[in-house]
Amino acid sequence: MNLILHVWRQKNADAPGRMVRYEARDINPHMSFLEMLDVVNQGLIDKGEEPIAYDHDCHEGICGMCGFMINGVAHGPERGTTVCQLHMRHFKDGDELYLEPWRSRAFPVIKDLAVDRSAFDRIIAAGGYISVRTGNAPEAGSILVPKEKAELSMDAAACIGCGACVAMCPNGSAALFTGAKISHLGLLPQGQPERDRRAIAMVVQMTKEGFGHCTNVGECEAVCPKRIKIEVIARMHRDYLRAALVGD
Amino acid sequence: MSESLRNDGRIWVPKRKGDTRAPGEIPVDERDYFLERKYPAFGNLVPRDVASRNAKAVCDEGRGVGPSGYGVYLDFRSALQRLGRAVIDERYGNLFEMYADITGEDPYTAPMRIYPASHYTMGGLWVDYNLMSTVPGLYVIGEANFSDHGANRLGASALMQGLADGYFILPNTIGDYLATTQFEKIETTHAAFRSVEAEVAANTRRLLEIQGTRSVDSFHRELGKLVWEHCGMGRTAEGLKQALAKIPELREQYWKDVRVLGDGDEFNQSLEKAGRVGDFFELAELMCRDALERNESCGGHFREECQTPEGEALRNDAEYSYVSAWEFRGAGNAPALNKEPLEFEYVHPSQRSYK
Ligand code: SF4
Ligand code: FES
Numbered sequence: 001m002n003l004i005l006h007v008w009r010q011k012n013a014d015a016p017g018r019m020v021r022y023e024a025r026d027i028n029p030h031m032s033f034l035e036m037l038d039v040v041n042q043g044l045i046d047k048g049e050e051p052i053a054y055d056h057d058c059h060e061g062i063c064g065m066c067g068f069m070i071n072g073v074a075h076g077p078e079r080g081t082t083v084c085q086l087h088m089r090h091f092k093d094g095d096e097l098y099l100e101p102w103r104s105r106a107f108p109v110i111k112d113l114a115v116d117r118s119a120f121d122r123i124i125a126a127g128g129y130i131s132v133r134t135g136n137a138p139e140a141g142s143i144l145v146p147k148e149k150a151e152l153s154m155d156a157a158a159c160i161g162c163g164a165c166v167a168m169c170p171n172g173s174a175a176l177f178t179g180a181k182i183s184h185l186g187l188l189p190q191g192q193p194e195r196d197r198r199a200i201a202m203v204v205q206m207t208k209e210g211f212g213h214c215t216n217v218g219e220c221e222a223v224c225p226k227r228i229k230i231e232v233i234a235r236m237h238r239d240y241l242r243a244a245l246v247g248d
Numbered sequence: 249m250s251e252s253l254r255n256d257g258r259i260w261v262p263k264r265k266g267d268t269r270a271p272g273e274i275p276v277d278e279r280d281y282f283l284e285r286k287y288p289a290f291g292n293l294v295p296r297d298v299a300s301r302n303a304k305a306v307c308d309e310g311r312g313v314g315p316s317g318y319g320v321y322l323d324f325r326s327a328l329q330r331l332g333r334a335v336i337d338e339r340y341g342n343l344f345e346m347y348a349d350i351t352g353e354d355p356y357t358a359p360m361r362i363y364p365a366s367h368y369t370m371g372g373l374w375v376d377y378n379l380m381s382t383v384p385g386l387y388v389i390g391e392a393n394f395s396d397h398g399a400n401r402l403g404a405s406a407l408m409q410g411l412a413d414g415y416f417i418l419p420n421t422i423g424d425y426l427a428t429t430q431f432e433k434i435e436t437t438h439a440a441f442r443s444v445e446a447e448v449a450a451n452t453r454r455l456l457e458i459q460g461t462r463s464v465d466s467f468h469r470e471l472g473k474l475v476w477e478h479c480g481m482g483r484t485a486e487g488l489k490q491a492l493a494k495i496p497e498l499r500e501q502y503w504k505d506v507r508v509l510g511d512g513d514e515f516n517q518s519l520e521k522a523g524r525v526g527d528f529f530e531l532a533e534l535m536c537r538d539a540l541e542r543n544e545s546c547g548g549h550f551r552e553e554c555q556t557p558e559g560e561a562l563r564n565d566a567e568y569s570y571v572s573a574w575e576f577r578g579a580g581n582a583p584a585l586n587k588e589p590l591e592f593e594y595v596h597p598s599q600r601s602y603k
Contacts, residue, residue, distance in 0.1 A: 045463045046463075050518075051509070051518060060346065061346060061349070080345070085349045085350065087350065087352065089352050
């Protein structure tokens with residue numbers, strides 16, 4: 001199949017960017033979107049043009065490195081899918097696609113489709129951990145976790161930190177991401193000692209990084225490749241409020 | 249796909265060569281559940297090296313499935329009947345979804361098609377019991393070090409080692425190192441820093457100045473094919489020698505003809521990849537050298553010359569019961585082999601049998 005791509009090319013954070021038109025020819029429909037881009041890049045290298053920069057790593061939908069907008073939708077048209085797991089069979093021969101980087105004040109463009117998501121790291125560093133001393137192996141089962149809580153926590157832990165939620169949100173809010181991390185730890189007994197401190201520290205950091213505020217639009221949930229539920233945002237607000245009012 | 253799927257999936261190929269019927273149309277008595285047939289005690293749960301080798305063997309015989317012939321079926325039909333869809337969903341939902349995404353086929357109705365790939369490096373960087381490498385103060389943790397691996401990688405071993413190293417060992421050993429070592433303040437004007445900086449800069453310049461005709465990826469792919477062919481699931485002395493002759497040639501070509509565009513002062517993924525692929529030549533060569541030196545079959549290392557009459561891996565404990573610690577002696581020099589004997593006090597190695 002053949003496609004027309006319009007790709008955002010931007011040399012670095014300070015240079016102005018623009019859309020450039022490319023043709024992707026003889027694409028095998030079983031290829032992933034990234035494999036298709038590799039074909040385009042190989043053609044560019046052959047012509048002596050710099051290849052399109054984009055982030056990626058595992059190609060299995062589990063690491064959170066990949067991601068860009070395809071026709072205005074984060075990670076493209078398939079639900080619950082990262083671009084590395086999006087396959088060309090979902091497109092039609094002759095389709096015209098517009099590829100752009102995540103756009104958010106807190107995610108400056110590094111080059112082309114690659115953006116700097118270190119703001120997420122700083123949110124995690126602010127409180128996304130537990131600091132119990134590990135010592136020797138504790139006996140499994142000495143801390144009981146109700147199955148329902150374990151499942152909810154596990155669902156939240158599925159967040160891979162890709163940033164699609166921010167990119168799709170009209171407010172550029174990181175509430176889904178931060179809510180997922182706060183839920184993941186706050187639902188487990190091991191996460192209780194620091195629960196109040198964590199909620200406040202992570203929410204404060206999120207605001208400092210320049211992410212917008214959540215107004216319950218719900219676009220984040222719709223594009224999240226890990227199908228994180230918007231409930232995590234409610235949980236984050238609840239934890240924050242509780243900590244602010246009665247926390248230590 | 250994840251190895252955990254073998255807990256409930258059954259692996260099979262058609263009995264007859266060139267049988268192109270859809271899997272659902274092949275009656276049960278015309279299927280060969282080859283792992284269950286050959287290893288009745290362990291069935292589909294034999295270790296990964298045994299499972300991989302047998303899958304490769306049936307495909308080499310011409311009984312592989314799918315358009316390429318490189319595939320065997322991983323079938324959940326009986327598990328779905330026995331346990332119901334809800335249980336299978338709970339256990340493997342994410343993996344089934346991943347499979348459906350990649351292939352566009354529904355694994356709930358048609359069996360998955362899988363093919364093994366080699367897990368090339370069973371080892372990693374040498375470390376001592378505290379996980380410190382030969383460079384003082386440089387600790388190597390998780391799968392990157394060699395310490396917890398035998399001749400096979402096992403399911404979830406990456407996770408296990410990451411947790412064990414990070415949870416139980418490092419909190420004690422790194423703290424001890426930091427507390428008991430005197431550190432002098434080192435500036436970036438230090439001679440060692442200067443020389444490494446110059447070396448890195450020269451290497452970067454060199455890669456950018458080659459301005460050859462072939463992309464980094466094309467070399468990467470060619471190297472991968474070479475290693476896949478000669479140092480893959482089955483190896484022979486002859487094949488390994490061929491690889492050892494071809495890798496240096498390819499490396500030489502690389503440093504003459506690779507095309508890395510852009511510059512070295514900003515984000516440049518091609519340049520980054522070029523540095524890595526440059527290193528892969530060394531690693532590939534070392535793997536082949538090590539595989540050639542180890543004149544026995546052991547775990548994932550299957551030397552075709554060394555097998556039992558039934559085609560199982562044949563070890564030679566008398567001569568090879570050691571870890572090969574290869575010492576880097578500078579680029580372009582052959583590495584030196586240090587043998588670290590394996591001593592078994594309580595459990596002694598024996599010929600494996602999964603019959
Ligand atoms: S919540 Fe979803 S969209 Fe947002 S970072 Fe996590 S995985 Fe990506
Ligand atoms: S490359 Fe890892 S999630 Fe896409």
